[in-house]
Amino acid sequence: MNAVAQVVPGAEASARDGAAVVVHGLTRRFGDGPAVLDHLDLAIAPGEFVALLGHSGSGKSTLLRTLAGLDPVTDGSVTRPREVSVVFQESRLLPWKRVWQNAVLGQDGADRRARAVAVLEEVGLGHRVDAWPLTLSGGEAQRAALARALVREPAFLMLDEPFAALDALTRLKMQRLVSDLWIRHRCSVLLVTHDVDEALMLADRAVVLERGRIRTDLPIPMERPRRHADPRFEHLRGVLLDALGVHDD
Numbered sequence: 343m344n345a346v347a348q349v350v351p352g353a354e355a356s357a358r359d360g361a362a363v364v365v366h367g368l369t370r371r372f373g374d375g376p377a378v379l380d381h382l383d384l385a386i387a388p389g390e391f392v393a394l395l396g397h398s399g400s401g402k403s404t405l406l407r408t409l410a411g412l413d414p415v416t417d418g419s420v421t422r423p424r425e426v427s428v429v430f431q432e433s434r435l436l437p438w439k440r441v442w443q444n445a446v447l448g449q450d451g452a453d454r455r456a457r458a459v460a461v462l463e464e465v466g467l468g469h470r471v472d473a474w475p476l477t478l479s480g481g482e483a484q485r486a487a488l489a490r491a492l493v494r495e496p497a498f499l500m501l502d503e504p505f506a507a508l509d510a511l512t513r514l515k516m517q518r519l520v521s522d523l524w525i526r527h528r529c530s531v532l533l534v535t536h537d538v539d540e541a542l543m544l545a546d547r548a549v550v551l552e553r554g555r556i557r558t559d560l561p562i563p564m565e566r567p568r569r570h571a572d573p574r575f576e577h578l579r580g581v582l583l584d585a586l587g588v589h590d591d
């Protein structure tokens with residue numbers, strides 16, 4: 343492929359179309375295999391929360407890794423803000439550094455600890471700043487990962503199934519936390535999830551990927567905080583399950 347194939351971080355490029363993130367004609371192949379991302383177009387507005395759903399192998403993680411600049415593109419282009427953070431399913435904390443040191447990893451300045459404490463308090467980990475990562479529960483470790491992501495004040499936050507490994511109750515608490523943090527920080531968010539209810543609780547839009555293409559792009563026009571009991575929730579759940587080819591009758 344000799345067409346334009348690039349990831350352009352930087353506010354100037356992102357200003358195009360008024361969107362924070364613009365994906366245009368994005369195609370990704372591994373070797374001679376089929377296109378895992380197939381001429382994909384997607385725009386995310388500043389401060390918009392987008393959930394990305396799709397069956398296993400539909401290309402969600404590949405898209406996220408490409409947006410993060412961790413994977414090259416085969417064809418097409420991506421423009422996005424310079425300041426991005428990613429949270430993965432596993433916390434990826436360094437076990438030989440304390441929680442606060444993990445939170446400000448790669449950052450300098452005399453106020454590092456103070457900044458770490460502030461953001462750890464924000465995610466509800468103020469009592470564990472000096473703990474070692476291996477002593478944290480799964481939920482606490484993901485809180486620390488969120489703190490490390492937020493301390494960089496990203497304009498674009500990517501979350502790759504961040505709560506998939508947590509028990510159902512902890513997951514609900516973490517969803518509430520992410521919702522609160524997003525309302526406070528108002529960065530653009532792309533959340534990869536298999537959980538339709540999680541998408542409906544959190545996102546402004548749910549995008550369903552199928553074989554590397556967008557099959558459905560569904561606005562979620564519900565005010566927050568959202569309730570599972572809301573009749574609109576039931577309706578949108580049905581639409582999304584249909585888009586995923588899952589029928590709940």
Ligand SMILES: Nc1ncnc2c1ncn2[C@@H]1O[C@H](COP(=O)(O)OP(=O)(O)OP(=O)(O)O)[C@@H](O)[C@H]1O
Nearest residue numbers: 372375378396397398399400401402403404405536
């Ligand atoms: N490094 C790689 N080399 C070859 N093929 C790959 C590589 N990474 C991903 N793929 C393939 O690309 C396709 C999409 O993978 P991807 O991980 O993006 O899917 P996904 O939607 O995130 O799946 P899951 O929900 O299971 O995480 C899959 O068929 C996968 O096998």
